[in-house]
Structures are given as C-alpha cells and as structure tokens.
Amino acid sequence: DRGIKAMKIVVLNGSPKGDTSVTMQYVAYIRKKFPDHRYEILNVAADIRKIEKDAAAWNTTLDSVRSADLVLWAFPLYYLVVCSQYKRFIELVFERKAQDAFAGTYASSLSTSIHFFDQTAHAYIHAISDDLGMKYLGFYSAEMRDLLQDEERKRLEKFVSLLFTAVQEKVPVQRENAPLVWPAITYIPGPHQKIQETGSKKVVILTDSDGSSPNLFVMTDRLYKTFSGSVEMINLHDINMKGGCLGCCQCGYDNTCVYTDGYIDFFRNKLLPADIIIMAGSVHDRYLSSTWKQFFDRSFFRGHIPNFKGKQIGFVIAGPLHQVPVLKEALTAWADNGGCNAQFVTDEVSGSGELDLLLDAMATRILQCAESGYIPPHTFYAVGGHKIFRDNIYGGMRIAFQADYRYYKEHGMFDFPQADLKTRLFNALLIPLLRIPGFRKKVFADMKYHMVQPFESVLKSA
Numbered sequence: 196d197r198g199i200k201a202m203k204i205v206v207l208n209g210s211p212k213g214d215t216s217v218t219m220q221y222v223a224y225i226r227k228k229f230p231d232h233r234y235e236i237l238n239v240a241a242d243i244r245k246i247e248k249d250a251a252a253w254n255t256t257l258d259s260v261r262s263a264d265l266v267l268w269a270f271p272l273y274y275l276v277v278c279s280q281y282k283r284f285i286e287l288v289f290e291r292k293a294q295d296a297f298a299g300t301y302a303s304s305l306s307t308s309i310h311f312f313d314q315t316a317h318a319y320i321h322a323i324s325d326d327l328g329m330k331y332l333g334f335y336s337a338e339m340r341d342l343l344q345d346e347e348r349k350r351l352e353k354f355v356s357l358l359f360t361a362v363q364e365k366v367p368v369q370r371e372n373a374p375l376v377w378p379a380i381t382y383i384p385g386p387h388q389k390i391q392e393t394g395s396k397k398v399v400i401l402t403d404s405d406g407s408s409p410n411l412f413v414m415t416d417r418l419y420k421t422f423s424g425s426v427e428m429i430n431l432h433d434i435n436m437k438g439g440c441l442g443c444c445q446c447g448y449d450n451t452c453v454y455t456d457g458y459i460d461f462f463r464n465k466l467l468p469a470d471i472i473i474m475a476g477s478v479h480d481r482y483l484s485s486t487w488k489q490f491f492d493r494s495f496f497r498g499h500i501p502n503f504k505g506k507q508i509g510f511v512i513a514g515p516l517h518q519v520p521v522l523k524e525a526l527t528a529w530a531d532n533g534g535c536n537a538q539f540v541t542d543e544v545s546g547s548g549e550l551d552l553l554l555d556a557m558a559t560r561i562l563q564c565a566e567s568g569y570i571p572p573h574t575f576y577a578v579g580g581h582k583i584f585r586d587n588i589y590g591g592m593r594i595a596f597q598a599d600y601r602y603y604k605e606h607g608m609f610d611f612p613q614a615d616l617k618t619r620l621f622n623a624l625l626i627p628l629l630r631i632p633g634f635r636k637k638v639f640a641d642m643k644y645h646m647v648q649p650f651e652s653v654l655k656s657a
C-alpha cells in the first residue's frame with residue numbers, strides 16, 4: 196500500500212459505546228497497518244442526540260463525509276441490523292436531504308458480531324449506500340473475537356488492502372438495489388364484513404404511527420375495530436422510551452436494564468401477557484423507523500431467551516416491503532427465532548377493497564392460529580440461530596450473560612449432540628461394524644429402507 200496516494204477515510208462508528216467499542220479495535224488495527232492514510236472517526240451512534248439537535252455538529256459531520264475518499268460504515272450488529280442510534284443517523288440523512296454529501300463516494304462496511312444475521316445488516320448498509328448514490332465495495336463481517344487470531348488479522352489486512360486498491364484504482368461499481376417505488380394508494384377502508392371476538396385471547400396492536408403515514412394509521416385503525424374483546428392499541432411514542440440500547444450488557448447478569456424509563460414495564464405488563472401482537476410500521480429507508488429499531492434493541496434486557504415464544508405476530512406495513520427483501524427477512528427471522536408465527540399485510544395493493552379483505556383475513560387467521568396454538572416448525576433462521584446462541588452462552592458469553600445461562604439450562608436448551616447418549620451409543624456400535632465390507636455393502640444397499648424404518652410404528656399407530 197505504501198507509495199500510493201494518501202486517502203482520507205471517514206469511519207462512521209455505529210457503536211453506541213463510542214471509542215470504547217469492539218468494532219473500533221478493528222478500525223484501530225487497520226490504522227496501524229495502513230498508516231499512510233488519514234482517518235477520521237465520527238461517533239455518529241454514540242453522539243446521535245447532539246448530531247440531531249445541534250446544527251453545527253450535523254454540518255461538521257456532513258463536511259467530513261464530503262471530504263472522504265472512502266466512507267467506512269463500521270458498526271456492531273444489533274438485532275439483525277444496525278443499532279437504533281445509527282439507524283436514526285441514516286434517517287436524518289434522508290429526512291434532511293443530505294444525500295449529496297455521500298453521493299459518488301466509495302463505501303464499504305465492517306461489522307463485529309457473533310454472526311447472527313450479519314448478512315442482513317450488510318445488505319441493509321449496501322442498499323443504503325446505493326440509495327445515497329455511493330459506490331459500495333463490499334463488506335467485512337468479523338466475529339467479535341477474530342482480531343485475537345493471527346490468521347484472522349491477516350484476512351482483515353488482505354480485505355483492507357484490496358479495498359484501498361479498489362478505491363485508488365477507481366473501480367466501477369454496479370448499483371444492486373433499485374430505487375424504491377412507494378405504493379400509490381390512499382387507503383379508504385370500507386365497512387367491516389365481520390367483527391372478530393377475541394374470546395380468551397389478548398390482542399395488542401403496537402404502532403409507531405406519527406401522522407407521517409396516513410395509510411399506516413388507517414390500517415391499524417381498521418384492525419383495531421375488527422376485534423371486539425381484549426384488544427389494545429399502543430403507540431411506541433407513548434411508552435416513555437428514553438433512548439436506545441447502550442450495549443452496556445449490565446442486563447446480562449439478571450435482566451435488569453440500566454434505563455428506568457417506561458419500556459420495561461410496558462414490555463413485562465403489556466407485551467408478555469399478549470397472545471397476539473400486531474406490529475405496525477412504515478418503511479423508513481430500508482427498514483422500519485428508528486423508533487421500531489429502538490423497541491427491538493431495548494428488548495435485549497431479556498437477553499437471548501425466546502420472550503415471545505408461542506405468540507402470533509402480525510406485521511402490518513405501509514410502504515414497499517416487497518421491494519426490501521432484507522426487511523422482510525429480518526422480521527421473519529426475528530419471529531422465527533422468537534418461536535412465533537408471523538403473517539404480513541402491506542399496502543402494496545391495487546385498491547382499498549383488496550386491503551380491507553387482506554386485513555380482515557389477517558384478523559381471522561391470526562385468531563384461528565392463536566386458538567389452535569399453531570407455531571410453524573423452525574426454519575434455518577432459528578435452527579441456526581439457536582446453535583449460535585447455545586454455543587456462545589455455554590462458552591464465551593456465559594460470564595456476561597448469566598441470566599441466559601440459567602434459562603438455557605433450565606429449559607434444556609444446551610442440546611449438544613454429545614449429550615444425546617442414544618445416538619452416541621449407536622454411532623459407537625455401528626461405525627466399527629461398517630468397516631466389515633459385507634456388512635457395509637448390505638447397509639448402504641438398503642439405506643433408503645433404513646431411513647424410513649423408524650416411521651413405521653408412527654404410521655401403524657396413526
């Protein structure tokens with residue numbers, strides 16, 4: 196890299212912890228290894244209040260971005276995406292129409308995490324970079340402890356070296372995410388066909404409606420009026436949430452959050468008792484609002500336990516959800532990991548009549564699912580997620596997340612294969628036997644019969 200023109204690299208730090216952040220250790224390492232460039236680190240997540248309120252702070256931030264040859268989005272993963280504070284910064288850029296400060300500049304992203312949905316976070320930042328007219332050169336997703344290993348440090352150096360070379364050689368970049376086209380309809384609901392009795396089920400409709408999306412307001416209003424019985428509509432702006440998760444991890448010990456605002460009571464007393472939670476929001480850039488993100492991030496005080504296990508979730512979205520696969524994926528995966536059943540309705544429809552039918556169908560269906568207690572089998576999202584959490588909570592994260600450890604232990608969630616004695620015994624017996632050529636030949640010749648044999652008794656007694 197030496198001998199090449201010095202570049203200015205602006206790092207947008209997405210950790211609420213500011214300088215004392217795991218992610219920033221990676222940036223510090225990069226600076227040491229590539230000292231010929233100028234680096235500026237902007238703590239946009241930690242300083243979001245100031246950046247939002249103070250015009251001078253906002254302008255200085257934008258001036259720095261304008262001066263960059265490369266913008267590095269460097270952030271920790273927070274609930275499958277970035278933290279709410281970083282999300283707010285991104286929202287401000289669009290709200291204040293400051294895209295020009297970013298346009299035309301090269302961008303890349305660097306995250307630290309435990310690899311739980313790191314791909315969605317980078318897909319989000321990629322799409323944001325595209326929307327800002329930046330030239331996105333790919334991402335580096337480090338497991339938070341990677342930097343401690345020689346091999347991983349070398350890998351990071353290779354990535355950075357190639358990245359810097361690409362910027363200096365001004366490589367062309369193709370836009371991957373098409374600009375969003377918003378649904379054109381103004382939703383005017385018709386009369387209800389049927390009112391749904393909630394019976395023994397509790398319904399909570401959570402919305403972040405703030406008047407900016409009339410369709411969102413009308414959609415939730417219709418749903419609210421579709422239910423009769425135990426139904427409550429709660430606006431996230433009214434629950435007295437004082438701020439975003441700080442990542443301090445003090446909750447890990449016994450689930451006590453450092454905040455003493457309204458969130459904890461609301462979570463415990465309103466959400467946990469609900470059978471059906473309808474989550475309503477509109478698309479803001481390539482996710483929901485930063486308020487919704489704050490809701491998700493703050494639920495971290497409960498650690499990595501499936502809080503909403505067994506609940507029915509209805510996502511009611513205003514805006515082009517189906518053009519933002521990463522948002523659909525993040526919400527679906529969140530529900531799957533929580534042990535929930537999720538349904539979606541959006542205003543991407545041809546007319547109000549169609550939306551009436553879809554919302555009514557959601558109300559009917561969600562009650563049917565709640566009554567039958569139907570939760571779909573986990574998909575890869577939660578099957579994979581469980582193994583990541585299980586291994587970390589058993590191992591490296593156990594000290595910080597003792598409440599999780601107790602919960603996992605009590606609920607039999609340390610289901611490592613080595614704990615499955617029957618399979619171990621079977622393996623110990625069969626593997627040596629399979630070394631005998633005649634026996635092996637027979638077993639493999641009949642493999643498909645061996646595979647269906649265990650189902651025989653179930654089918655007989657069904």
Ligand SMILES: Cc1cc2nc3c(=O)[nH]c(=O)nc-3n(C[C@H](O)[C@H](O)[C@H](O)COP(=O)(O)O)c2cc1C
Pocket residue numbers: 210211212215216217218219270271272273274275276307308309310311312313339440441442443444492493495
């Ligand atoms: C509220 C919260 C949510 C998190 N969500 C995720 C996640 O979805 N996926 C993941 O792999 N790690 C997640 N993490 C772990 C952090 O991304 C990881 O510890 C990171 O290295 C912290 O970096 P920092 O010190 O720079 O903030 C989460 C941590 C917190 C505090």
